[in-house]
Amino acid sequence: MKVVIIGVGLIGGSFARDLRKVFPGAQITGADHNETHLKRAVELGLIDRPAEDLDLREADVVLLSIPVNGLLKQLSEVLDAIGEETLVMDAGSTKAEICRKVAGHERRRNFLACHPIAGTEFTGPEAAISGLFEGKTNIICEVEQTAFRIQERALELFGKMGMRIRYMNPEAHDRHIAYVSHLSHISSFMLGKTVIEKERNERDIFDLAGSGFESTVRLAKSSPAMWTPIFEQNRKNVLETLDEYIGNLQGFRQLLDSGDYKGVFREMEETNRIGEILNGIPTQKN
Structure with missing residues (x-):
């Protein structure tokens, strides 16, 4: 499994830790606007290396775990760059405006709007912890807008991480x-x-x-x-x-x-x- 994590802080880094447990052979690359965070994420073993443009095209899964204003700017760009079968998901704490932003995108079917109810008050790669998502609720919005086979891949991943799923409309x-x-x-x-x-x-x-x-x-x-x-x-x-x-x-x-x-x-x-x-x-x- 090839995974790209955009935003390697608490949520992205914890996702990487848990992903390695359930998929030990996963190849994980990462991106972050903070170069120090990116370097530290490599040192901590959260990611294998910084992501390159080609990684998005070849990725099985892309997670955007960045502030929601960044999501509005980057989500469409990520959808433009991915492969036909790539699963793209976010971890944003707001959903309505993000879902509206990509409503007409030609690859909307690749995107799963998510909000894992998990976290702490700490930030950065050092804040990443194993088992953060175990037993936590993951809210999924507009699931009907995501291709069924891509939904299945996401649900398998969430299930292996021990997450509970709740479906809800963005509003x-x-x-x-x-x-x-x-x-x-x-x-x-x-x-x-x-x-x-x-x-x-x-x-x-x-x-x-x-x-x-x-x-x-x-x-x-x-x-x-x-x-x-x-x-x-x-x-x-x-x-x-x-x-x-x-x-x-x-x-x-x-x-x-x-x-x-x-x-x-x-x-x-x-x-x-x-x-x-x-x-x-x-x-x-x-």
């Missing part, structure tokens, strides 16, 4: 992911900003921050270069989620301001149900 994907991912990152960034601005003494932050703060602000270490284009492409949905989130914060503030501690308790108690939802326990309806 629904972007709407739902705004709540469960994009809003989480904004909340983390703004919590970090609030603490930095209020607590000017960094030693106080270090000494007083507990595990709760650390886990809540973890996502604030994520790359702005990756997340700004995501917020741009999913602006409408993100604004809607922000309005609802801000409304809830204002409501909680009002409870505190009025001394309604029973209301505070009730708000938190009702929200405890999120633990059952995340653990897959069916919600009991009265």
Whole structure:
């Protein structure tokens, strides 16, 4: 199997690690706008060598794991350069605009729009880890637009990596992911900003921050270069989620301001149900 990975950071590098496990003989080449990352990916054994133009034409699989603004620019160019039977897939956190971008491309049938729900707050080749995709959900959009035999190749690969598959249309994907991912990152960034601005003494932050703060602000270490284009492409949905989130914060503030501690308790108690939802326990309806 010949594979080209465009973007050899956390997702691309982890994909390469897992790919070598399930297809030990795979020939993996890579491309990255950061030459240091590309060199490091070779040193770490994530890829065999930097990719050349001919590698795209001969590739069985091409993965684009780059920021979504880069996807809008490069996806069509990649589809122009591939062979007739090449599977091209992405790992972007937005789907609607990307799918619209290639809707009329003559090789749209070669592209599978994907979003593996996997990752950490770290970036670069050193962030790549084995088993990142095991047990994770991979959302596939517009599967009917991809040639069936190419779909089969992708599903075999995902199955060997232990991924769960969920099918969704691009608009629904972007709407739902705004709540469960994009809003989480904004909340983390703004919590970090609030603490930095209020607590000017960094030693106080270090000494007083507990595990709760650390886990809540973890996502604030994520790359702005990756997340700004995501917020741009999913602006409408993100604004809607922000309005609802801000409304809830204002409501909680009002409870505190009025001394309604029973209301505070009730708000938190009702929200405890999120633990059952995340653990897959069916919600009991009265």
